[in-house]
Amino acid sequence: MGRKLKKDMLMKRTEISQLKLNINNSTKIQGWIQSIRDKGKIQFIVIRDHSGTVQAILERAENPGLADVIAKLTSETAVTVVGKVCENPHVKMGGIEIQLKELHVENHSESPLPYDLFGKIKPELDFRINWRYLDLRIPENNLIFKVQTLIEMSMREFWIKDGFIEIHSPKLMGTPSESGAELFKVPYFEKTAYLAQSPQFYKQMAMAAGFNKVFEIGPVFRANPSFTSRHDTEFTSVDVEISWIDSHEDIMSFEEKWIKYILLKIKENFGKEIFAKFGVEVEVPDIPFPRISMKEAIKILQKEGYSLPTENKEDLDPNGERLLCKFIKEKYNHDFIFLTDYPVSVRPFYHMRHSSNSLLTKSFDLLWKGLEITTGAQREHRYKVLAQQALEKGLHLEPIQFYLDFFKHGCPPHGGFGFGLTRMLMILLNIKNVREVTFIYRGPNRLFP
């Protein structure tokens, strides 16, 4: 290796998306071999990095030694490449190509790959998850997590402008947090601890602590053996809790503004790319979102000829939710619905009840295009009422006494919601399975990778 080439290899890396600014310059790029078209006397390779792809070319006569190296390359090998960036209108891939001067294999890729990453037919998701690190190299999958990053940033921007405090609640708990979900038990010295299924108790504690408004983005764990395309045993929950509210209406009016802001940011920054890669137009919703009480919803569904499963007359099943969203879309041209005022029977003990109707809670779910993405409510903050409601639900007070205590010394009226981040991604990108929008999926049958 001559002195000049060595120096080339030490130059700063250029992202492939920036190559058009380096026309006629010697440039270094780093990425993966996406395809090799070796014509013998002339060789073409396509190199991909996180920002794009580019074709590189070598005429064998120019550098036979290098040509031999290229002849032995395998798909997805990680390489460093130096060459001259040239304009060439014949090249379909962006009209530019790199004339190779040097190529260094950083990490050879075993051949064959478990599957053809860029083939026409994808293997089943379950198989691809076995090779998640390869699957995530596909630009579409990469985009999912770029979008997720901006979603979380936009959420935080909105909260922080609005004076929220971020909390990090413990994931090891001494008692269930009573969301109705089942629990993972873990040995904890001589005791048993539970993995948090929700930060519910602690975000309410923050209200008692005078934090005014809080949010948390963090993991939650559900031990339900749920075999569906929209459940996992560990997922990222987005939680909000707000003090000094008058009713759950205050929570809903916060959430719709917050969602509108997030979707606006996504549209501005990724709208085109999302449309190109997923075929979905990102729509920024009008506010307020339609609000429909459970009672009205059931009436509408009955009128539409849909009968709910007999054992569950007070709640909607997923089919009912989808149908209701379809109805609202047709009638009000809106993709979101707040479903409000759920009956006591299907809500946890800490949801506040209407003073005018003790059978209904001051609660809501938010449905987006047929999928439930939020559950929220005003919380019961009066100690005696709360304890009474817990007893009515058949709970023992001792294990939750620490929680009940939060309401003994001047806890303000408050409410909040939990929001499913992966479910938002599913709807936003029209992806039918949570596993695909989860970096590393965890489910009843999946503890690896």
Place this chain on the structure above:
RNA sequence: GGGGUCGUAGUGCAGCUCGGUUUAACACGCCUGCCUGUCACGCAGGAGAUCGCGGGUUCAAAUCCCGUCGACCCCGCCA
């Protein structure tokens, strides 16, 4: 926990109903060779499958029967 569908090369699938011309086909990927402008490159050749596992019926089983294991999807539960 209840129900449904499905297990055939690395991947995606055909064949299974009606057992035997099946030496289990096809596509992508992979390997070898050829090709100086490819870009879903092309051309010629090649390797790769104890048909999920166990048992049974039969002269004969990928195919029929019984059992078993696994995965996925729907319901329930929930974000």
